Amino acid sequence: MSFDLQEELCQALREFIVDHVSETGGHLASNLGIVELAVALEREFDSNKDRLIYDVGHQCYVHKILTGRKEAFDRLRMYGGLCGFMKPDESPADPCVTGHASSSVSVALGMAHARSIRGEKYHVVAIIGDGALTGGMAYEALNDAGASGEPLIVVLNDNNMSIDKNVGGMARHLAKLRVSPRYLSAKNGLRKTLSHVPGGKSVIAKGTKLKKAIKSVVLPSSMFEQMGFTYMGPVDGHDLQALSFHLQLAKRLKCPVLIHVMTKKGKGYSYAEHAPDKYHGVSKFDPVSGQLPGSTPGFSAVFGAELAKLARKDARICAITAAMPSGTGLSGFPREFPERFFDVGIAEEHAVAMTAGMAKQGLRPVCALYATFLQRAYDQLIHDVAIAADIPAVFAIDRAGIVGADGATHNGTFDVPFLRTIPGMTILCPANFAELRTMMTRAIYHNETGGAMAIRYPRGGEGAFQENTAAEWASHIRQSDKPDVTIVTYGILINEAITAADSLKQQGYQVDLWKVNEISAKTEQLCSGLVSSFAPHVAVLEDVVQNGSFSEAILRAAEQIGHTCQVHCYNVGNQFLPHGSVREIYQLCGIDGASVAQALADIMKCGKDESIG
Known part of the structure; x- marks a missing residue:
């Protein structure tokens, strides 16, 4: 298929995604942003044989459409219908289950090792976003993959976003890499100049050290190169020819390669482009006006409002979250208390351990995480929080229980069982907003045991039960x-x-x-x-x-x-x-x-x- 036809395909894919997600709900902005990259990947690889692993997996809609599941999108995320994440029992083109961030490189390296040990021939590609690079697991995997020398391609989909705006040192590092065309311009300029100088062509042929010197001045060496990857980019993630060129080149290299691709979240749908966080995960909406349905306050919003209310009266209260300020109801907290709000990125282990340190030193930290993501921090809950016994840390566990359309990877059905195993842990279970407010005050101020307390509550709103029985066990x-x-x-x-x-x-x-x-x-x-x-x-x-x-x-x-x-x-x-x-x-x-x-x-x-x- 010619690139012109592929560009038409990309436009049709965007229209298809907007039309169907507006009817079923789903992840919109992330899938619109990855269209050209997903098309290029399907063009250059055989996804039924090669292993394409989309980190998190919420941006795999194009992949699913192009691998025979287009007709199933009428029942996207519905019971008995198409899953919104990668799911191998749907298609051999989905190499593994995905749903949590930062794991794709680890899984990809394992598959690459298996390929080498078994003497098989296929390509392994991990597609990971810059938001997922705020998770520590990604660095463990990159460090090992680069040192391994195993042929492996990592595509870094850099849209400067996860759900909310990215934070931390990696975001700053990628910002530097995004301006690397200065280096490419300098290198090309040097080549042009030397080609007109006597003996210049010989210098070009033997000029590796000189090029490295220029690169170190114009662009600080990327951490990916230091880890052992061949770094390519940044590449325009909406340029099909450039994407295909770099993917073809990466396939020929027998080493770990990282392709830095720059995309725009929400690309092609103006409402999502201007507010990618708002259009990240959506319910049914009007695709023409972009009008999203109104929503009644849920437990998350009530939690965020109550925490801000308490924080106005007590300067010790701090809020910690892991790349989910809007999802946990905390989007307003940093505007009012910027010095007491900490978004640590997709790093739940760090969030819990840091919460323990803050509580130990006299603050009143409240760490808000989804139940399914708190699973990652089980060790920290034991080692950094519970063993000390007297650390008054508070954990707000959002999305506890059944979450619905996001399915197996996101249901919060393990929190009570794993928290019950931890000595000194108390789990509070509000049934409505009034009880949530009462329990928050108790957890922060009236913790008789002095140990950690968790407050678990569901996604969405309360039911008919309106009594406040929180004072009794x-x-x-x-x-x-x-x-x-x-x-x-x-x-x-x-x-x-x-x-x-x-x-x-x-x-x-x-x-x-x-x-x-x-x-x-x-x-x-x-x-x-x-x-x-x-x-x-x-x-x-x-x-x-x-x-x-x-x-x-x-x-x-x-x-x-x-x-x-x-x-x-x-x-x-x-x-x-x-x-x-x-x-x-x-x-x-x-x-x-x-x-x-x-x-x-x-x-x-x-x-x-x-x-x-």
Whole structure:
């Protein structure tokens, strides 16, 4: 295909992406920005054989369209439809699952090593954004890959953005590299001059040292070259011919190569170009006007507003996040308290350890991370926070539980299980905005244990439950004299539990309903007293995996006191969940109110039938 036809293809791809994402929601600006690069990669490589690994993977829409999944975009990110990230069971062109940043070079190097060991022939390419280069894992991989000498291509997609504007030393380093055409101009000028000087052509042929000297003056040596990569660029990421030329050259080199490609996030759609952060991940919208739908305040916004309110009264309060100020509701905090706001980039391990240091020295830091990304900092939670026992660090865990359309890589279904294993950790579980505010004040100021506290809350808004029971570790929401079943839950699943209780009551069953507000070693010790009052059947309703869930504390407490109740666990199971709406995933797991009520009614009816027989 000629380059002219490919340029027409790029225009058609942009129109297709805008049209379909406006109908389904999805990642817009990042996919518009990578169109030419993705087309060039598909042109120069066989993605069914060569391994193209898109870091994070949220910018893989063009790749999916060009590898046979165009017709599936009508159901992008819907239950049973096309995943918004790379997923190997969709196509052999997706070499691995992606969803978290900074891992592509590590995976690519592993594949390159496997290729060499097995004597196979294919190319391995990691496509990583400048935002992902704020993550430490990327440097571990680059350091190893450069030293390995393994043939490998790393394409650095530099759009000066992750979701929010990039921060840190790497952003400054790339800014220097972006002006490197000065070096290229100087080198070409030198060549032209020497070609007209007697003996000049010989100097050009043997002028490696001279070129290196000029380069060191005009452009500081890139860290990539120092790591062992052959550095190419910067290259215009919207110039198909230039991209193809550099990719062809990189394929011929039998060494680690890094191609620095400059792109514009949101390219070709003016609204996304002017506000790439706003159009990064979008719901359904009007593609003509660019008008995004209005949204009601969610837990993230309430958290950000409350933290700012508390910070106005206390100069010790600081906010830390990992490249997610807007996603965690903190976008307004740095405008009001710039000296007390710290965006560390995609570096959750660093964020947690730094939070520990700040808390140890008398500040009141609050570290806001998505539940799925907090997984990266498990070691720091143990080593830097918990072992010291008296560090009053606060962790705001956003997107806890089921997140919906982003699917398996983004669901926050492991936070309660892994935090429960850490001695001294307290998990607070607000069910609504009022409880979130109360729990934030408690976590920052009224931490009886002096240790770390985490506050977990979901993406989106609150449900119908509006009581503020945050002052108690557990609240008796519904009471019966002689209950047939006791339902126990925490957080926003109280709304599903109430639905289940109401349904069972209509069927003639008596229901006790308990809402747990705090999960910790202390409260789990109190479970024995709680369990002693439980009905013959106990249902524990959670939006986390089974292993390590709070239901295990209930089971253990029942065993310890010899209670003969039957404990029924309703959670997501020990599995990774597909993408789809939150409601659909609740129903799939059987943790929606109607499913829980039906399951319990069936169990109790069976028990009655057996007793009659």
